[in-house]
Amino acid sequence: MKYYLLTFILLLSYSNANACSCAPSWQETNNHYITSDFVGKVTIKQVFDSPTKESNTFKIKVSTESVFKGNKISTLHVYGNRGHDIISSCDVPVDKGEEWIIYATKNSDGILAFGWCSNSKPMEKPWVDGQAKQKRQQAIDRELIMLEFLASKLPNFKRNYSVQPVGTNLSDFLEQYDGIELPTNSYYQYLITFDRNLNVKSVEVLKGINKKIDTEFIDFFKSRVEWEVPHADKPKTKFQHVFGVFYYYDQENEARFLSPYEL
Secondary structure, three states, X not given: OHHHHHHHHHHHHOHHHHOOOOOOOOOHHHHHHHHOOXXXXXXXXXXXXXXXXXXXXXXXXXXXXXXXXOOOOOEEEEEOOOOOOOXXXXXXXXXXXXXXXXXXXXXXXXXXXXXXXXXXXXXXOOOOOHHHHHHHHHHHHHHHHHHXXXXXXXXXXXXXXXOEEOOOHHHHHHHHHOOOOOOOOOEEEEEEEEOOOOOEEEEEEEEOOOHHHHHHHHHHHHHOOOEEOOOOOOOOOOEEEEEEEEEEEEHHHOEEEEEOOOO
16 A cells, blocks of 8 residues: 555655656655755745746745855746746746745856756645645645754755665565654654765765664665766765655555655
């Protein structure tokens, strides 16, 4: 039954991706926090049209409610063309009055901008209801808590590429903990130091479960997981990455389990 739950939530998670193709990414909160220049919760105050038909961004005015990385802002740019009858499947539908979690990166002109694949999202989707709405709200709540945690532990953590494990042996490894009872919607974070060849040199517990399980995780990360940097050149120096393990409780089917997937 665990796998049906994972499949259901994954479908919810990727419902936005159907219209626009984004590079696959594990653990969006961790990877996008690290690779973004600004992360925060904002309210959209005004949306402007693109200045010309050739423009690839449009401007929005925002009120910054929370800052998790970077500085408080009042202006952002959104990738796309607005107001010139140019429609793309990658357009981001932002509207005045909406609250958003924003992951923005400086473009070549030094302007903070975000697009469809940035992991930015509205706090609410009025057309989502029922179980889907409940699952989405749980994910949003956990994401905000994780961002607060990352901001407190790694406020200036920045690099330009994502890191992820190869294959699915992490999921297989975590099956031994099926049935474990932990706080609902909880997560656990580990700071991994890699050398330039993606070999794990050390693992630090940032937010752990308990000494026994954390030690088992660390040993597994070091010896049995292969890692990759997708869509980028291999790093030239050693670097660090935050990897999360997530706890889910399917109350209807009494299924409790840990997963490397952020759903």
